[in-house]
Amino acid sequence: MVYRKSFIFIFIAMTLLFSSACSLKTEASLENQIPTFEEVKEITPEVKLKxxxxxxxxxFPHPFESILAVANDIDGTAYQDFIEIHRFLNTTQHTTMGYGLGLDISDSFWMYNVNNKKGYIDANNTLSWQEQISYFKGGDWNTPYFSKEIKHFINAGWIDSIHSFGDFSRNNYKDIQFKREHAVKAVEELEKEDIKIKVWINHGNAANVQNFGGRYKSTEYQQGDVPNTAGYHTDLTIPYGIEFLWDSKGDNKIGHNSMIFPVTLKDGQKIWGFKRYTHKIKDDKYLWQWDIYNLHNQLSKEHLDKIVDQNWYSIIANHMGNSIDDRTLPYSAIEAFTRLKKYQDEGKILVARTSRLLEYNRCHQxxxxxxxxxxxxxxxxxxxxxxxxxxxxxxxxxxxxxxxxxxxxxxxxxxxxxxxxxxxxxxxxxxxxxxxxxxxxxxxxxxxxxxxxxxxxx
Structure with missing residues (x-):
């Protein structure tokens, strides 16, 4: 028994001495024992060093070489014309203009319409300018007009921009009808109905004091961003969610490397301005191109090829509802949109609604x-x-x-x-x-x- 205990004691002592000796190895010898990453990788190939x-x-999104939007102003548009135009542009259904093209083209809308222009907006001369499509009837925020329809098409993506708060154009531009309360009630309604709009497009003549952001002599009438004026509203509009502004300045260039530019409003708030192709210049004269009868010039093969060759963004301004053609859009416009569809099918030009183009432009930049x-x-x-x-x-x-x-x-x-x-x-x-x-x-x-x-x- 004594012999057995002695053996156990000697074994423990030798183990302790061996452990102590191992602890005396140098740091260099320990480093030599650490395997390299390549050695570990050979043993465990799933290990990857990122x-x-x-x-x-x-x-631009693959495979496209450019991107284009048609930013349409709702001026002069009757409700049924709006429907038929977008059935042709956005669906693939049979329409009065042929089978639809299935393009992503959106539109604008008004909250109010107090235009006192005489005449008609349809080919049959039955609908007056006072019957243009708008959210409320006239300037009365208590009387819905096409409110349900407009909400529906905003949710569907056929509308993505507001063409100012409304058509406040008057034959006498000094006959100002817009009041701040129009803006208050409009923003209240948009928020109540959870309607989200990021894009604002100025509208009309100098009676439209709700316009804002202009920095030119021709836009001195604008009050929308001027505190302590009857037309001031950007203290409501910008916090509501407007982030992109067309400030009333036309553009004679079909495309740009970027469509957005910084704007500081007169009340100090910051927003993005964006450009729209509206006219060309010939012999030092403006030749306006933004009506439906000039769309074929805007979307000419020459212009589309240039957009592709230059890898440009492009936004076309137009007034598609101003057609008096029995087919809603004239043949020249139908051919122009069909040509644009071909460029998209060939992977050259991505056609996108205005809000999507602007958001992509900003995020990419x-x-x-x-x-x-x-x-x-x-x-x-x-x-x-x-x-x-x-x-x-x-x-x-x-x-x-x-x-x-x-x-x-x-x-x-x-x-x-x-x-x-x-x-x-x-x-x-x-x-x-x-x-x-x-x-x-x-x-x-x-x-x-x-x-x-x-x-x-x-």
Missing amino acids: VPVSLSLRK FIEYEAFQADTDIDIYIKGINDPQRGFFVPIIDQIRGITFYTGTADNVKIYINTTEIPQEEIQINYKDGVPISAGITWHKPDSTDYSQNIFSE
């Missing part, structure tokens, strides 16, 4: 992101949109649809908004995009639904 990588942005790569795997983290006018914000997916990155040879791509991964079904890998592969967030799904049906079944 390193930062610089990725460039594709200018001011996006902040970082990427990490391991072999053919890339993780892209969209941190946000560093908007110098409106402030930094984290976008929702619909705001950054179409954003596309050149990823080289990597085709296993994950994209995150902040740290939230975008579902893989929303990611588009483009193998045929020149030399490098590109990957991005899918564009908005085409929608050719005929929203003129069953309007009141909602």
Whole structure:
């Protein structure tokens, strides 16, 4: 028994001495025992070291080389003409102008209409200017007119812009009808009905004091952003959600590298202005192109080719409802829109509603992101949109649809908004995009639904 206890004691002592000796090994010898990354990778090949990588942005959603919107002013539009125009433009149904084109073209609307112009707005000479489509009847915010229809088409995407608060044009431009209360009641109604509009388009002659943002002698009448005036309202309108403004200045250039420019309003608030092609200049004279009978000039093959060749953004201003043609749109306009559809089908020009083009333009221009790569795997983290006018914000997916990155040879791509991964079904890998592969967030799904049906079944 004594012998057995002695053996156990000697064993423990030798173990302790061995452990102590091991602890005396130098730091250098310990480093020699640490396996390299390559050695670990051979043993466990699933381990991947992700390193930062610089990725460039594709200018437009794949496969397109440019993007175009038709920003239509609702002037002179009868309700039935609005329906038939958008059935032709947006659906693929049979219309009085042929089968629809299924394009993403949206429109504008008014809350009020107090225009006192004489004459008619339809081919049959039965509807007066006082019967243009508007949310309220005349200038009375207590009397709905096409309110249900307008709400319906905003939700459907056939309307995405407000053409100022209304048609306050008068034969005598000094006969001012707009009052601040018109703005108060309009914003209250839009908020109550959860109607979200980001795009404001100024309208009409100098009686429209609700216009704002102009910086030119011809726009000195505008009061919308001037505090302590009868027409002041941007203290309501901008917080409501207006972010993009057409400030009444025409443009004679068919496209630009960017459509947006910074505007500081007279009350100090900041917003984005945007350009619209309205006219050409010949012999130092303005030749206005923004009526439906000149649309074929705006969307000429020469213009469309130039937009594609220059990789431009383009916004066309027009007044599609001002047609007196029995077919709603004249043949020349039908042919022009059909030509535009062909350019989209060929992957040259993406046709987008105005609000989508402007949002894409802003997000593409001011996006902040970082990427990490391991072999053919890339993780892209969209941190946000560093908007110098409106402030930094984290976008929702619909705001950054179409954003596309050149990823080289990597085709296993994950994209995150902040740290939230975008579902893989929303990611588009483009193998045929020149030399490098590109990957991005899918564009908005085409929608050719005929929203003129069953309007009141909602």
